[in-house]
Amino acid sequence: MSFKRTRLNEGVFLNVYDTPKFKNNYLAISFAQPLDKETASMNALLPLILTRGTVSYPTMEKMSTALDSLYASTINTRCFKKGEVQFIGFNCGILSNSYATDDCDIFGGTLDILREVIFEPYTENGIFSEKYLETEKQNLCDRIAAQINNKTSYAIARANEEMCKDETYGISAMGDIASVESINAGDLYEHYKKVIANAHIEIFFVGEYGEAIDSKIRSVLNFEARTPAALKTDVVRSASSVKEITEEQSVNQAKLSIGFRTGKVLSDGDYYKFVLFNEVYGGSPTSKLFMNVREKLSLCYYCKSIPEPQKGVMIVTAGVEEQNKEKAQSEILAQLKDISEGNITDEEFESAVCSILNAYREIDDNPESIENWYLGRMLAGLTTSPAQTAEQIASCTKADIADMAKGITLDTVYFMKPEDNADE
Amino acid sequence: MNKVIEKSSALLREKYYYVKHKSGLDIYVFPKKMASTYALFGTRYGSVDSRFKKASDPDFIEVPAGIAHFLEHKMFENEDGVDTFARFAKTGAQANAYTSFGITAYLFSATERVYESLDILLDYVTHPYFTKETVDKEQGIIAQEIRMCEDNPGRALSFNLLKSMYSDHNIRIDIAGTVESIAQITPELLYSCYNTFYNLNNMALCVCGDVELESVLECADRNLKQAEPFDVISEAKPEKAEVNQKYCTCNMQVSMPMFAIGVKDVDISSDPTERMKKNAAISVISDMLFGKSSSFYNNMYDEGMISGSLDLWAEHNKSYSFITLSGEAQDPDSVYNRFLELIAKTKAEGLDREEFVRCKRVMYAGMVKSFDSTEEIANNFLGYVFDDGDILDFTDIMGNLDYDYTNELFKTMFRDEYYTLSTVYPIDKE
Known part of the structure; x- marks a missing residue:
C-alpha cells in the first residue's frame, strides 16, 4: 500500500491510495467551498441535477443503463459538511477491469460518463432543463423534510443546529426548503460554472493504480488552475451559558441530546488526546456512558458521544423515557466530571487505546474511510496517516484524558419529548 | 485428524476451507488478505422459533415473543460478573451480535490478537449465565430498544407489510417482541431456549480474514466440547398461498x-x-x-x-x-x-x-x-x-x-x- 498526494493544478489535488486488495476501484471527486447560507442550497442541488442527464445520456434511464453495462458501475452524489466547509461531488464504485468477462474497459467507460456528468450536463437553451430542475428541487425539499423521519439522528441534528444557531456551522449542508424553492435554472447554471471554475478540488482514488488509470484520470478530470476561497472553520472554544430547548413530537420515546464545546479541534495537533478521551467517555460499548447510563442504570438502549473534529463540538445522545430525563442528564454530566478528576481505571484506559488502534487499522479496509480520513486531515493542514496517529495515541496518559475533559463546557440541552395527549 | 474440504471459485478468485469439528460444529475459514478479520458464530435459531420440542419430549413448549433476541442480549453477561464487551476490549476487538427471523449470530472484528478474540467468542457463547436480577435489568434496556423502534416509520412499514402478507407464519411477529411479551421472560425460559438451540450441531462458525485454518481449529479444540445429537422440532405453521390482507x-x-x-x-x-x-x-x-x-x-x-x-x-x-x-x-x-x-x-x-x-x-x-x-x-x-x-x-x-x-x-x-x-x-x- 502507498499513499500519494499530487497537485494537478493550482487548487486541484489528486490523492492516490494504491492497494491491490480490492476487486473494486473507488474514485471520488469533491468540490470544497466555504459553507454559506447564500449558496448551500444551490450547492446541494448541483450533484442532483448533474446526474439527471448529460449530452450523450440525456435521461437518467439512459445513463443508468449505460452504467449497468459497465458491470454496474455507480456514480453516487455526495453533499456533506466538515466544520464550516461544504463538500459536493460524486463517488464511483468501479469493478476492476480484471473481473470483466469480456474485453470491456470498465474504468475508462465509467470515467467517460463521469466526465460528461461534470462537464457536459444536459441543457436546454443553454441552461439546466426546467423540468429536471423542478423534480430535483422537489426531491431535495423532500429529503430535507424527511430528516424528521429518523428521530435519533433528527435529535442530534437539532442539538447541533440550536447550539450553533448564530454560527456558520448551524447551516445545513442540504440547504433549506425556502431557498431551494427560490432557485431558478439560469442562476443555478451560472453557479455551476463558478463551482467548476473556482472550487477547491480533491480527487481520491483507492485501488490498484497503474499507468492506464493515471493517464485516464488526468485526461478526463482536467481542471483549470484556480485560487479557491480559504477553507476554514470558526471555533468557539468554550460555552458562555447553557441553553435549554424542549420540543414536543409525536414519539413514544423521548430523546435527550446534550451539546458541548470541546475546546479541541483537529488542527490543534494534539487532537489525538481528545480522540482517546471520547473513546473512554462515550465512544464504545465499554465506555463510561454505555456502562453506567445503559448497563448500570438501565435507562436507555443507546447512549453515546459524537464529536465533530473541525468545529470542536460534541453531542451526547440517548433515547429515554420522559420521566428519566433528569436522571440521565445528571449521570451524563457526572461521568464527564469523573473523567476530569482523573477517575479512569487501567482497564478503561487500556480498552480505549486498544479499541482506537483497532479502528485505525480497519480504515485500511474501507475506501470511503480512507478518503474521509485524509479529507479531514487536509482541512486541518495535516498529512498524518492512521498509523502515525495510532503511535501518538499509544503515547497518551490518563492525565492527558483528564485534561481534555477539563476543557469541555456544556452549551445546549435539547430534549424531544412525546406530545402531551392529556385531552384524549 | 480433521478432514479439510477446500472449495474455490476461479471466477471470483476466492476459496474457503470447511471442517466438521469433532464437537459437532461446522467451521468455515475464508482466507482474505485484509487488515480486519471478521468472525461470526451463529445458531439456526431466530424469532420464528416460538414453539418447539426435542424429538423425545412429549409436548411442545411455547415461549414469549422476542425471547431469541432477549437471549442474545443476555449472552453478554458472565458468571464472573465480567461483561463480554469488557473481555473483548482487552484484545481491541469490536464485538456485537444480531438476531433475525431465523438466525442468532455473535461476532467480532479484529486486526490483532485474533485467536485470543476467537477464544473469547467460542467461550462466552457456550457459557450461558442468567439470573433473575440480570433478566430484570435487561427488561429495562430492551424496552427502550423496542420504544426506539416504535418511533421508526420504516420499520412500521415493513412489519405491517409482513403482517399483511402472512396469516400464520411467525415472521409476522416482531423480532424484539413487545414490552408486554418480554416482561414474561424468566431465566428458566432462557435456559430452555439456550439448551435447545445452542447445540454445536445446530451452529456454524465462519472466520474471514488473514487467518490460518490450523490456528482456528486449535481455538475450537481448546473451547468446544462434543455436543449431544441435535433432534429438535421447531413448529412451522402451514401458510396459505394468498396474502393475509390486501x-x-x-x-x-x-x-x-x-x-x-x-x-x-x-x-x-x-x-x-x-x-x-x-x-x-x-x-x-x-x-x-x-x-x-x-x-x-x-x-x-x-x-x-x-x-x-x-x-x-x-x-x-x-x-x-x-x-x-x-x-x-x-x-x-x-x-x-x-x-x-x-x-x-x-x-x-x-x-x-x-x-x-x-x-x-x-x-x-x-x-x-x-x-x-x-x-x-x-x-x-x-x-x-x-x-x-x-x-x-x-x-x-x-x-x-x-x-x-x-x-x-x-x-x-x-x-x-x-x-x-x-x-x-x-x-x-x-
Whole structure:
C-alpha cells in the first residue's frame, strides 16, 4: 500500500491510495467551498441535477443503463459538511477491469460518463432543463423534510443546529426548503460554472493504480488552475451559558441530546488526546456512558458521544423515557466530571487505546474511510496517516484524558419529548 | 485428524476451507488478505422459533415473543460478573451480535490478537449465565430498544407489510417482541431456549480474514466440547398461498407518505440448489422490473410520483420467500396501480431478453463487489450455510440462469392474490 498526494493544478489535488486488495476501484471527486447560507442550497442541488442527464445520456434511464453495462458501475452524489466547509461531488464504485468477462474497459467507460456528468450536463437553451430542475428541487425539499423521519439522528441534528444557531456551522449542508424553492435554472447554471471554475478540488482514488488509470484520470478530470476561497472553520472554544430547548413530537420515546464545546479541534495537533478521551467517555460499548447510563442504570438502549473534529463540538445522545430525563442528564454530566478528576481505571484506559488502534487499522479496509480520513486531515493542514496517529495515541496518559475533559463546557440541552395527549 | 474440504471459485478468485469439528460444529475459514478479520458464530435459531420440542419430549413448549433476541442480549453477561464487551476490549476487538427471523449470530472484528478474540467468542457463547436480577435489568434496556423502534416509520412499514402478507407464519411477529411479551421472560425460559438451540450441531462458525485454518481449529479444540445429537422440532405453521390482507396503513410522524408493495410466494423447494436458482431468478426479476434502470422507476421519477429511490428486497430461503419494493410517494395508491399495469404489460410481452442479460451482468458485478469486505463475506456466507447452500456455487448458478426459467417464474409468481400494500401516512394535524 502507498499513499500519494499530487497537485494537478493550482487548487486541484489528486490523492492516490494504491492497494491491490480490492476487486473494486473507488474514485471520488469533491468540490470544497466555504459553507454559506447564500449558496448551500444551490450547492446541494448541483450533484442532483448533474446526474439527471448529460449530452450523450440525456435521461437518467439512459445513463443508468449505460452504467449497468459497465458491470454496474455507480456514480453516487455526495453533499456533506466538515466544520464550516461544504463538500459536493460524486463517488464511483468501479469493478476492476480484471473481473470483466469480456474485453470491456470498465474504468475508462465509467470515467467517460463521469466526465460528461461534470462537464457536459444536459441543457436546454443553454441552461439546466426546467423540468429536471423542478423534480430535483422537489426531491431535495423532500429529503430535507424527511430528516424528521429518523428521530435519533433528527435529535442530534437539532442539538447541533440550536447550539450553533448564530454560527456558520448551524447551516445545513442540504440547504433549506425556502431557498431551494427560490432557485431558478439560469442562476443555478451560472453557479455551476463558478463551482467548476473556482472550487477547491480533491480527487481520491483507492485501488490498484497503474499507468492506464493515471493517464485516464488526468485526461478526463482536467481542471483549470484556480485560487479557491480559504477553507476554514470558526471555533468557539468554550460555552458562555447553557441553553435549554424542549420540543414536543409525536414519539413514544423521548430523546435527550446534550451539546458541548470541546475546546479541541483537529488542527490543534494534539487532537489525538481528545480522540482517546471520547473513546473512554462515550465512544464504545465499554465506555463510561454505555456502562453506567445503559448497563448500570438501565435507562436507555443507546447512549453515546459524537464529536465533530473541525468545529470542536460534541453531542451526547440517548433515547429515554420522559420521566428519566433528569436522571440521565445528571449521570451524563457526572461521568464527564469523573473523567476530569482523573477517575479512569487501567482497564478503561487500556480498552480505549486498544479499541482506537483497532479502528485505525480497519480504515485500511474501507475506501470511503480512507478518503474521509485524509479529507479531514487536509482541512486541518495535516498529512498524518492512521498509523502515525495510532503511535501518538499509544503515547497518551490518563492525565492527558483528564485534561481534555477539563476543557469541555456544556452549551445546549435539547430534549424531544412525546406530545402531551392529556385531552384524549 | 480433521478432514479439510477446500472449495474455490476461479471466477471470483476466492476459496474457503470447511471442517466438521469433532464437537459437532461446522467451521468455515475464508482466507482474505485484509487488515480486519471478521468472525461470526451463529445458531439456526431466530424469532420464528416460538414453539418447539426435542424429538423425545412429549409436548411442545411455547415461549414469549422476542425471547431469541432477549437471549442474545443476555449472552453478554458472565458468571464472573465480567461483561463480554469488557473481555473483548482487552484484545481491541469490536464485538456485537444480531438476531433475525431465523438466525442468532455473535461476532467480532479484529486486526490483532485474533485467536485470543476467537477464544473469547467460542467461550462466552457456550457459557450461558442468567439470573433473575440480570433478566430484570435487561427488561429495562430492551424496552427502550423496542420504544426506539416504535418511533421508526420504516420499520412500521415493513412489519405491517409482513403482517399483511402472512396469516400464520411467525415472521409476522416482531423480532424484539413487545414490552408486554418480554416482561414474561424468566431465566428458566432462557435456559430452555439456550439448551435447545445452542447445540454445536445446530451452529456454524465462519472466520474471514488473514487467518490460518490450523490456528482456528486449535481455538475450537481448546473451547468446544462434543455436543449431544441435535433432534429438535421447531413448529412451522402451514401458510396459505394468498396474502393475509390486501392493505394495511397507519399514521406516524413522517414528512410524506411511505409505501411498500409485497409479492408473497410460498412455493419453496426442499432442494437447496433449486432454492439458490430461484433466489437468483427472483433477484434478477426484481431488478429488471423495478430497478434503477427500469422504465417503471424512471417514468414515475420523471413524473414526480415518487421521491428518491426505490428499495428492493428479494428473499428466498427455506422458511419464507417474497419480493418487496418500497419508497416514498405523495399517492401510494397510484404507485400500486402502476405496479399492476407493469405486471399486466410484462405478462403480455414477456420479460425483455436484452434487459435479462444486462441484469445478470449487474448481479454478477454485485456478487464480485461483495467480496471486498470480510464483514460482508462472513455474513453472506453464513446466510447461505444456514439455508444449506453455498456462496461460491451461487455465482455459477447466477451465471447459468436461463431466460425461459426466469420468465416462467415471473408469470407464476406475480398474481393478484399474492400482492399486498402497506402504507404509512403523515399524522393529520387538525
